[in-house]
Structures are given as C-alpha cells and as structure tokens.
Amino acid sequence: MRCSVESLPLLQGVIDCIDVGALVLDANHCIVLWNRWMSQHTGVLSAETLERNFFDLFPEQRDKRLDTAIRQALNNNMPALLSQTLNRWPLPLYSSKSAAEKGERMQQQITVSPLNIANNERYCLLQVTDVSAAVQRESLLREQAMALRSQTLLDDLTGVANRRHFDMAIDRETRRARRMGTSLSLMMLDIDFFKAYNDHYGHQQGDACLEAVASALSTMQQRPADLFARYGGEEFAVILPDTPGDAAVMMANAMCRKVRDLRIPHQAARADERIITISIGVASTDSGHAGEVYDLINAADRALYQAKACGRNRVESL
C-alpha cells in the first residue's frame, strides 16, 4: 500500500483505533511509535516514550525471550511469536485501572515483525494482543472436560462399564442385598496368559482381543441390574444381584465356553490350548461372604487366584 502525505493522519487514526498494542522500535531499540492502546494499558503516554530505549522503559525484559526476538527481527530479519503459554505476562500491561492497582497483568501474546523501510533503515514492529479472555475460556473448557471425564461411566476401549461405574454399583448392590436379605454374586474374570499375548501379537492386537472378549461377554447378562465392567487392565468383573452362588457359577462356566468358542488364536499360550481362554473367580453372599464390599471383592479375587493356580480356563468359587 502506498500512502500520500495527506493520508498520514488517517494512518495515525487507524493505529490508535486498533484493538492491539502497536509499537515500533528502531535499530537502537528506541521507541518511534507507541499507539493509544499501549498508553491505555501501560499508563505511559506516547509523548513520554518517544525516543526512549525500550529496555530502559521495560528493564525486566533485558536478556529475556522478547529481547532475543527483537534482536532477531532487527539483525536477522526474522519474525517471532511469543505465545502466552511460555511467557504469560511479559510486559506490565493491565486490562483496567483496578487490575493495575492490584498488580494483575493481562495475559499477552506478542508478535515481533521486522520492518524493512526504504533507505535500508531497520525497524521492528511489536504487536501485543490481550489473550486473557481466551486463556480463561480455555482453562474453563479444560476444567469442564476433566469434570465430564470423571463423570463418565464407560470404559474408553471396550465401551463396557468402567471401574468407576463398577465401584458405584457394587457399593449400591451390597447395601441393597444386606437390606433386603437377598443373595449377591460377584465374578472376577481375567484373560489367561495375556502378557504373552501382548508380547507375541503386539499391544494393538491385545487391545482388539480385549474388545472382542468384552463384546462377547457383556451381552450375556440378562437382568437390568446385572453389570459387566472392566475392572482394570485385562480383568473384568460381573455383578449379579439377587443371584445365588450356584447360578453364578453356571453363568461363569457359560462365559468361559463363550470365550473359547471365539477361538481367538493365541500361539504363545500353553501347547494344549492355542486359543484365548479366561479364568473366573466367583463369590456370593449366600456362601458366607456377606458384609462389606471389600469382603466380597476379596473373596472373588481369591477364587480367581485359585482358578489360575489350578490351571486356568476354569471357574472356581468361594
């Protein structure tokens, strides 16, 4: 764009009107332009800054990233962007008078651009943007995302109930069974030789195997209060309210069969069983483990351990 001399006041008007801080430094770091936005947010008027060295005005910026960026622009013709993530509030800029009184600087993003004017004189332009609102919005969104994640009840990988859902359900069902005097069964279920599977086929295929097993087993519970959940890693749990131990063991055996029927190859398993199998431990309140949630989980865990110790691919109950 070319400007006539008459258009200079117009240009000055534009520079003073824009909603960003604009200042220009010459090759000696002296301020040759300082717009109204800068005056408003620093409290320093344009007349007080002209011909002053930028680093005399902002001594804390010496040898900082902004200093390097200015030198790069003036000496090497290189632009730079100082994002607020690394340098939140480099300059003493304030959104309002009360913020200035409290010493609360605005969050800033600064771009430094080399300016090549005729007759080879070097200048650089600093543009300062107030990003406080954007940063605040971003942190609010991050907080909301975290809150939502902590509220979610589904496991990311398999889509079945997650550990949080399980913890809530087992607590509720144990209290209900105690209150109503009904039975409650819990299964802990673990894929056999899964470490060897991961090592042999890779973690991604391990994930696919977890998904396949979860998908096959999660449809087997018939009652609305039954819950199939991923307990953690390659371990799953099934809560069966109002279900006595013998019925739970029958169901557990059917689940073992179902997984065998998937015939997922597992070359790194035992020589006699080259497919994915599972072991299940069952504990029930009607078999003497009524009481605290912890007792039931502990009993199902011990039963699972027994199933593993007895050779895997089987159901044990306590």
Ligand SMILES: Nc1nc2c(ncn2[C@@H]2O[C@H](COP(=O)(O)OP(=O)(O)OP(=O)(O)O)[C@@H](O)[C@H]2O)c(=O)[nH]1
């Ligand atoms: N691919 C995949 N692997 C997982 C995940 N969570 C846990 N694992 C793996 O599951 C394996 C569990 O191994 P172990 O606890 O040693 O049990 P195992 O090899 O199944 O042996 P047994 O239970 O005794 O039959 C570990 O290698 C874990 O890294 C997951 O989300 N994806």
